[in-house]
Amino acid sequence: MPAVTELTDLTIAQGRDGLRAREFTAVDLTLAHLHAIEALNPRLNAYLSVGHAQSMEQARAADVALAEGDTRPLLGIPLAIKDLFCTTGVRTTAGSKILMPFVPPYESTVTANLLRDGAVFLGKTNMDEFAMGSSNMSSYYGPVENPWKRRQDPSAVLVPGGSSGGSAAAVAARLAMGATGTDTGGSIRQPASFCGLVGVKPTYGRCSRWGVVAFASSLDHPGPFARTVRDSAILLGSMSGHDPKDSTSADVPVPDFEAACQQSIKGLRIGVPKEYRSDGMPGEIETLWRQGVGWLREAGAEIVDVSLPHTKYGLATYYIIAPAEASSNLARYDGVRFGLRADGEDLRDLYERTRAEGFGAEVRRRIMIGTYVLSAGYYDAYYLRAQKVRALILRDFTQVFEKVDALLTPTAPSAAFAQGEKMDDPITMYLNDLFTVPADLAGVPAASVPCGLDTDGLPLGLQVMARPFDEETMFAVAATLERAAGFSALPTLRAGS
Amino acid sequence: MALDPATVRRIATLARIRMDDAEVTTLAGELNTILGWIEQLNEVDISNVDPLTGAAHMALKMREDVVTDGGYPAAVLYNAPDRIGDFFAVPKVVE
Numbered sequence: 001m002p003a004v005t006e007l008t009d010l011t012i013a014q015g016r017d018g019l020r021a022r023e024f025t026a027v028d029l030t031l032a033h034l035h036a037i038e039a040l041n042p043r044l045n046a047y048l049s050v051g052h053a054q055s056m057e058q059a060r061a062a063d064v065a066l067a068e069g070d071t072r073p074l075l076g077i078p079l080a081i082k083d084l085f086c087t088t089g090v091r092t093t094a095g096s097k098i099l100m101p102f103v104p105p106y107e108s109t110v111t112a113n114l115l116r117d118g119a120v121f122l123g124k125t126n127m128d129e130f131a132m133g134s135s136n137m138s139s140y141y142g143p144v145e146n147p148w149k150r151r152q153d154p155s156a157v158l159v160p161g162g163s164s165g166g167s168a169a170a171v172a173a174r175l176a177m178g179a180t181g182t183d184t185g186g187s188i189r190q191p192a193s194f195c196g197l198v199g200v201k202p203t204y205g206r207c208s209r210w211g212v213v214a215f216a217s218s219l220d221h222p223g224p225f226a227r228t229v230r231d232s233a234i235l236l237g238s239m240s241g242h243d244p245k246d247s248t249s250a251d252v253p254v255p256d257f258e259a260a261c262q263q264s265i266k267g268l269r270i271g272v273p274k275e276y277r278s279d280g281m282p283g284e285i286e287t288l289w290r291q292g293v294g295w296l297r298e299a300g301a302e303i304v305d306v307s308l309p310h311t312k313y314g315l316a317t318y319y320i321i322a323p324a325e326a327s328s329n330l331a332r333y334d335g336v337r338f339g340l341r342a343d344g345e346d347l348r349d350l351y352e353r354t355r356a357e358g359f360g361a362e363v364r365r366r367i368m369i370g371t372y373v374l375s376a377g378y379y380d381a382y383y384l385r386a387q388k389v390r391a392l393i394l395r396d397f398t399q400v401f402e403k404v405d406a407l408l409t410p411t412a413p414s415a416a417f418a419q420g421e422k423m424d425d426p427i428t429m430y431l432n433d434l435f436t437v438p439a440d441l442a443g444v445p446a447a448s449v450p451c452g453l454d455t456d457g458l459p460l461g462l463q464v465m466a467r468p469f470d471e472e473t474m475f476a477v478a479a480t481l482e483r484a485a486g487f488s489a490l491p492t493l494r495a496g497s
Numbered sequence: 498m499a500l501d502p503a504t505v506r507r508i509a510t511l512a513r514i515r516m517d518d519a520e521v522t523t524l525a526g527e528l529n530t531i532l533g534w535i536e537q538l539n540e541v542d543i544s545n546v547d548p549l550t551g552a553a554h555m556a557l558k559m560r561e562d563v564v565t566d567g568g569y570p571a572a573v574l575y576n577a578p579d580r581i582g583d584f585f586a587v588p589k590v591v592e
Contacts, residue, residue, distance in 0.1 A: 443552025
């Protein structure tokens with residue numbers, strides 16, 4: 001049996017092969033991760049809860065199945081689950097105080113699919129409250145520390161990005177082989193970029209939203225985090241599929257995403273949209289982007305300069321539509337049927353005190369914006385206008401995908417920043433999602449791939465976007481970038497370090 | 498269009514969030530900053546554009562209008578902050 005530290009360094013593909021070859025057991029693999037969590041989680045705060053007994057039970061069951069020759073794709077693979085996915089009998093908080101007492105009596109479709117395929121769940125990961133944030137600083141349960149450190153300033157505590165910050169930190173620090181996340185405005189891809197991981201937001205409708213605590217229903221996309229493109233493809237393959245319980249779940253076949261990672265990109269047309277730049281974006285991100293373009297050209301792709309003229313309106317559009325949907329979705333937290341209740345003089349007072357006490361500042365702010373833009377007299381000026389601009393943003397993508405097969409852009413306009421930075425006003429924080437929001441508004445698949453380091457030694461990601469339901473091209477391009485970049489840097493804080 | 502404290506208070510009432518005067522003042526400032534930034538959408542020509550409600554690249558499926566699930570009050574009530582028998586309990590609403 002390899003040393004414990006080696007087990008936590010394995011990719012999912014390697015872990016799967018090792019388990020099938022009986023080089024180690026699922027119990028060995030799970031224990032290695034549980035020990036790593038015990039050692040590092042008190043500092044990182046990546047997990048909100050760890051399910052030791054349940055994880056070991058699942059691992060033992062996996063070993064029995066493996067001995068019988070069972071070849072389910074994730075059999076015995078230990079994963080982390082964002083605390084936005086309902087898990088039967090396991091507390092699910094969405095990073096909020098208002099859901100502190102909530103224990104779902106049902107399983108989300110995505111986690112049920114992972115369990116069906118044999119995965120072991122290590123625990124539930126920290127996140128921005130109700131997935132509203134880009135730094136994990138809005139979690140009621142405290143911030144998450146990014147396991148990466150600045151070379152010149154190793155004592156600075158950096159954020160892992162958000163909202164899926166706990167999932168990203170856990171996978172980067174080798175506290176899980178992979179994780180689930182959700183992406184509404186960039187909440188998988190931005191933390192993937194900040195933590196040196198692959199993060200995938202599939203096509204809207206590819207992964208069921210059933211049992212995922214709702215933030216903005218027309219924008220919420222479940223997806224995976226992993227340390228390689230191939231691993232992310234394996235995870236997405238399990239997470240995907242039609243679900244009658246989600247009316248927007250797509251009834252389309254799930255292709256072999258893992259096989260797509262081997263496809264050549266020779267002859268593919270890759271678009272480089274000129275609008276994916278921002279004021280103050282570090283030159284090294286621009287340089288990395290150009291380098292990525294070069295790698296794809298060398299692999300035989302044809303590079304095409306393209307324009308998505310409404311890109312710059314994506315964020316403002318998002319900050320009308322997402323809060324509007326959130327204000328409606330979060331109306332259910334009223335202290336009556338589940339979650340926190342604050343006592344009141346009458347029912348109305350109970351609602352108002354429960355929601356004031358249960359929601360954090362960012363969530364209250366977004367509910368207020370959403371309520372305002374949907375209110376009588378302002379609906380047309382804000383909400384309806386935003387829906388029309390959203391149509392134009394989708395049209396940009398539709399038109400550009402008539403000319404190219406995929407797009408290459410930076411994932412985020414900066415590397416990971418320190419806790420406390422960018423907190424001066426909400427808009428500075430919102431600007432993190434400048435390059436990720438358009439794919440959410442349009443529903444097109446997008447992946448972030450770690451491609452290099454900045455001068456501080458922090459990871460930077462490049463983003464690949466493709467046509468709706470053409471994740472195969474997205475994976476082929478992402479895997480090509482990964483091979484060319486040869487990203488092998490490791491975070492300072494990780495299992496065994 | 499700037500939000501005054503009275504409007505903020507009215508939105509808070511619509512949103513059912515209790516708010517003290519200090520928070521109303523802070524939020525009025527923050528919301529005005531955000532709404533001011535959102536004003537940039539006014540420069541987009543949206544004439545003859547239909548609103549887009551969602552990102553689903555397909556038609557929504559129809560289903561039979563029948564009951565397919567239910568019949569487990571214990572699970573439904575499991576997370577209730579307060580209950581009486583098989584009912585959610587709230588403060589008295591009818592005098």
